[in-house]
Amino acid sequence: MGSNDIPVLNGGFAPIEHEYTIELTDVEGEIPKDLTGMHVRNGPNRRFEAQGRYHWFDGDGMLHAVEFEGGRARYRNRWVMTQGLQEELAAGQALWQGIKDPPRKDRPDAPLKNTSNTDVKYYAGHLISMWYLGGSVYKVRPDDLSTAGMLDLDPRLKNLPISAHSKVDERTGEFLFFAYGKKSPYMHYGVMDRHGALKTFMPVQLPGPRLPHDMAITPNYSVVHDLPLFYDMEAFAAGRHKLKFYHETPSRFGVIPRHGTPEQIRWFEASPTYMYHVSNAWEEDDGHGGTEIVMTGTPFRLPRDWRGNVDVDRFPKMLANLEHDFMFYEWRFNLRTGQTRERVIDDIINQEFPVINSWMQGYKTRYTWNVLMGRCNQPEDPRFCGFVRYDLQKDSCTTYHEGVHKWFSEAPFAPADNWKNEDDGYLVGFMWDDLAQASFVTVFDARDISRGPVARIRLPQRVPNGFHATWVSGERLRRGW
Numbered sequence: 468m469g470s471n472d473i474p475v476l477n478g479g480f481a482p483i484e485h486e487y488t489i490e491l492t493d494v495e496g497e498i499p500k501d502l503t504g505m506h507v508r509n510g511p512n513r514r515f516e517a518q519g520r521y522h523w524f525d526g527d528g529m530l531h532a533v534e535f536e537g538g539r540a541r542y543r544n545r546w547v548m549t550q551g552l553q554e555e556l557a558a559g560q561a562l563w564q565g566i567k568d569p570p571r572k573d574r575p576d577a578p579l580k581n582t583s584n585t586d587v588k589y590y591a592g593h594l595i596s597m598w599y600l601g602g603s604v605y606k607v608r609p610d611d612l613s614t615a616g617m618l619d620l621d622p623r624l625k626n627l628p629i630s631a632h633s634k635v636d637e638r639t640g641e642f643l644f645f646a647y648g649k650k651s652p653y654m655h656y657g658v659m660d661r662h663g664a665l666k667t668f669m670p671v672q673l674p675g676p677r678l679p680h681d682m683a684i685t686p687n688y689s690v691v692h693d694l695p696l697f698y699d700m701e702a703f704a705a706g707r708h709k710l711k712f713y714h715e716t717p718s719r720f721g722v723i724p725r726h727g728t729p730e731q732i733r734w735f736e737a738s739p740t741y742m743y744h745v746s747n748a749w750e751e752d753d754g755h756g757g758t759e760i761v762m763t764g765t766p767f768r769l770p771r772d773w774r775g776n777v778d779v780d781r782f783p784k785m786l787a788n789l790e791h792d793f794m795f796y797e798w799r800f801n802l803r804t805g806q807t808r809e810r811v812i813d814d815i816i817n818q819e820f821p822v823i824n825s826w827m828q829g830y831k832t833r834y835t836w837n838v839l840m841g842r843c844n845q846p847e848d849p850r851f852c853g854f855v856r857y858d859l860q861k862d863s864c865t866t867y868h869e870g871v872h873k874w875f876s877e878a879p880f881a882p883a884d885n886w887k888n889e890d891d892g893y894l895v896g897f898m899w900d901d902l903a904q905a906s907f908v909t910v911f912d913a914r915d916i917s918r919g920p921v922a923r924i925r926l927p928q929r930v931p932n933g934f935h936a937t938w939v940s941g942e943r944l945r946r947g948w
């Protein structure tokens with residue numbers, strides 16, 4: 468099968484070949500003058516064609532950054548120079564196949580290539596890029612996107628596959644991480660301070676291998692996930708990795724004091740589900756002298772058969788096929804009673820990739836902006852059609868999209884300089900226009916997305932559809948953490 472036949476190597480997905488640094492001047496609308504900082508997005512961009520079957524998640528990580536200052540914008544893109552990519556460049560060809568093909572048996576240190584293509588955050592003066600399967604974290608210089616090597620880790624973390632959705636607490640500069648694997652205890656949790664010193668590290672004993680994607684943090688607690696969609700354990704024992712949804716097994720959420728000990732982990736049970744991303748979490752007084760941890764996120768809307776029962780066989784296939792049907796949801800873990808309460812916030816709009824004002828991570832938020840997901844199951848899915856803005860205080864939402872030919876991307880909230888209210892700022896992201904065959908940077912007023920972008924900035928080359936993005940304010944860049 469040539470690349471022409473593979474949807475996720477064509478159209479808005481096709482890899483690009485060049486690394487640019489360029490001032491952006493083709494602007495429709497106006498770039499806000501009170502927007503200072505950088506938007507950075509990670510995503511797959513295959514450097515060498517490999518043997519075997521290509522999956523969208525296989526491409527080498529490439530960062531695309533747009534720096535804003537005084538109403539001007541500059542674009543830059545560069546590959547993350549991972550160990551694997553460096554080896555392939557030296558060989559002049561691909562040395563690994565993708566996740567759909569067998570791992571390399573001759574490389575126990577790297578059976579799969581850590582492409583570092585999934586997430587990006589700002590920590591201890593560097594951008595850090597991370598991989599969804601967990602692995603070494605790469606440091607990238609924010610001024611020119613050159614790779615500065617791997618994040619220096621405490622010897623206790625050697626070979627620990629750090630998850631892509633580890634968190635940075637902007638208020639303390641700490642890096643809070645989890646790692647999961649196929650051997651007992653199956654998970655670890657830890658916290659590094661803003662200078663890189665490991666302050667807390669502990670095993671999190673799970674009943675077996677699990678596939679958690681995200682975690683949540685509040686000022687005093689971290690929440691890790693043990694969800695009942697994981698391997699078919701019979702197949703696993705025979706060495707095969709087949710997914711199964713254990714629909715009668717509760718979801719479990721482990722609440723850990725941020726700098727606690729393994730004995731202090733408290734597990735809360737909830738309805739069986741699977742989720743990728745957390746929107747936010749915070750601590751609330753429960754009205755009886757206790758504390759409740761509130762967590763919001765976008766779990767799957769479970770597929771059901773004609774009787775209304777969960778379609779247990781179909782659910783794992785949805786994940787494998789990137790068939791997306793998500794809702795917005797809330798869990799409440801009461802530390803006084805040990806009970807969980809949960810509710811659907813919205814199961815009408817199909818949505819994922821939630822963002823908040825990241826200064827408010829861990830604190831009660833009123834607003835969330837999520838990506839609208841295309842409902843139809845087209846070969847070129849997943850399609851990020853637009854955005855939905857929730858006002859949780861008013862229990863209302865507004866949406867924005869521009870039909871089936873505009874593909875948006877995760878658009879982190881970028882606070883306006885001197886912001887006061889939680890939603891004083893912008894949503895900055897990329898957009899691929901399938902008709903114009905051009906990529907744009909889009910800037911929305913986060914207070915009113917329904918007006919469409921306040922600035923639409925044409926890019927010199929396509930930005931292939933990708934994964935996670937972050938906003939780093941000018942203030943944080945100056946501060947260095």
Ligand SMILES: [Fe+2]
Pocket residue numbers: 632680743744935
């Ligand atoms: Fe993710």
